[in-house]
Amino acid sequence: MLIRRSCKRVSEEKAVYRVQGFSCAGCAKTFERNVQSIHGVEHAEVNFGASKLTVYGKASLQELEKAGSFEKLKIYKEDEEVSEQTIPFWKKHQETIISAIFLFIGWILQDELLSISAFLLSMVIGGYRLFQAGLQNLVRLQFDMKTLMTIAVIGAALIGEWGEGATVVFLFSVSEVLERYSMERARRSIKSLMDVAPKRATIERDGIEMDVHVRDIRVGDLLKVKPGEKIAMDGIIVKGTANVNEATITGESIPVTKTEQDEVFAGTMNEDGYLHIQATKTAEDNTIAKVIQLVEEAQAERAPAQAFIDRFAKYYTPVIMGIAFLVAILPPLLFQADWQTWIYQGLAILVVGCPCALVISTPVAVVTAIGNAARNGVLIKGGIHLEQAGRLKAIAFDKTGTLTKGKPMVTDIDVVDGSEQDVAIMAALEQYSQHPLAKAIVDYAEDLSIPYQSKTVENFSSITGKGITGNIEGETFTIGSPSFVSNFLTKEVEKTVHKRQKEGKTVILLADKKAIRLIVSIQDLPRENSATILQQLHQLGIQHTVMLTGDNRFTANAVGNQMGLTDIQSELLPQDKVVAMKQLQQKHQHVGMVGDGVNDAPALAAATVSFAMGASGTDTAIETADIALMGDDLKKLPFTVRLSRKALRIIKENVTFSIGIKLLALLLVIPGWLTLWIAIFADMGATLLVTLNALRLLKLSSE
CATH class of the missing domain: 3.40.1110.10 (Calcium-transporting ATPase, cytoplasmic domain N)
Structure with missing residues (x-):
């Protein structure tokens, strides 16, 4: 997610930092605003997807960490090597776990006072951050999802529905855990990209041989690379001949013979020769650095669209609050009606307005679909990716290791x-x-x-x-x-x-x-089933299937024509694949990308939704991709598209039903028929029905 505001920059002083600890996009926005307010900072940009902060102006690390203290953020310079501490799951998410325990205790206890106490503890422990943000937003009249959830929980507590309020808090806490987990996975992909090239190299400078860090390599230095070693920097071979495995750059599985005056790239493997290479670039601008930059930029451009429920909440929450308030005071003021009766009606409206069914209408379908996908060998890393896969109009494929x-x-x-x-x-x-x-x-x-x-x-x-x-x-x-x-x-x-x-x-x-x-x-x-898979995709309505490969045109055309692809683009470097992907998106809007190599990472990140081949794919491709086809089986791709499209339909049905049932219940206010029991039935009944509707996704199989 790239958060950007237009700003006239006076200072050209710029610093880039890595950030650890982001839990949500909203936190990134708050952090950016806090950094903007630091004296000496003229402009700040947060890339939530890449977890990076760019500061124009002056700010110390202490000031930056203070700006992120609300989220306990850790700030590091971009080129600083940091070893991440492994925190046990139970410790990282202990608030959610403790909230779940008290929620369970509250439901099984028979004593009303003890039960309410357990529910209250569950709400406070699991929803502390939610309430803090929701109340602040309410004061600022910013009606987002957290405001909606906060009002719903307070409303449920006011009329004694402690269990329902605690359940809503727990579900929201779980959703935050899932969001944090998926973002951490995405960010690790960039770290694995950084590890492709070696950290140190043997060079000769001014006739002296020395071992240096790659950051200290200068243009013109002579690198000495032994058989079996990775090449540390882009350069030109000045002495020696070797077979160089360039799979990390071109995706081609067969090593290329390199001799004097040939160009080589950082991160590629010298298989069998002794090479003297004259460095032509530095660590900041070599090929691997460009790949990393492309991945980060593509992640920033690929900011998730605001979910429908978040947009709806901006209007839904104040409307429900306004209706409840008017129902509670207008009849007694205008018609001398009984205050207690109409306050009760107002609180009943808050229960009807409790977004339990609305809140879970999307997550329950997403979780069910993702669970079914996992059982069928497909790893989907989030609901946004599930939804995007259902909208695909075209799919691009890498060749080596994907179609072959x-x-x-x-x-x-x-x-x-x-x-x-x-x-x-x-x-x-x-x-x-x-x-x-x-x-x-x-x-x-x-x-x-x-x-x-x-x-x-x-x-x-x-x-x-x-x-x-x-x-x-x-x-x-x-x-x-x-x-x-x-x-x-x-x-x-x-x-x-x-x-x-x-x-x-x-x-x-x-x-x-x-x-x-x-x-x-x-x-x-080619894989035995590649042509069949492409036919199935065409039958699903994806008429545009494209090959993007770094291989030579003879090999690419031979494989592509054999499989029935609609378009073949060959001899592409990683940056060329990104350009091709953007051109496809301009033409078809929703475009998927299937790949397996480091060279595919930028194109995978730039796609509307990206798929990685699981068993054969590199860690980088799998981490960068939104969806991983585990078991190295391409036949999971049509299944994923079918599942995603069905999930989209069910999400729309659930949202429509959960809103419709509440509108119907609200109409009962006119004759004064809305009771607390009807309100609870409307809310809990809608919750049950949207859940059962989502469970239909379990029936879909990849066989």
């Missing part, structure tokens, strides 16, 4: 001057290589029970970024890319190689000293 399996596999063996038995030779040589393509060939041989282990390999040699050689039974063999064995390429072989490459496959060749023996094609294959 994320694992290179042998798809074709073209025999040139050998036989299929030569696969045993390839597997015997490749078993000594660490390249993912090598593993694909070994796995292929094992799946077909080809006895490659019996072959003895001598003089094995790996030429980084090119291929491997070795002797088997006195004969020398070479395995590598077409460019590595170019001396043996014939027009027929080149024709086959080009054909396979146009199909989106990676080609490697086996050659002896005389000729090419085998052409092996390897591809990250």
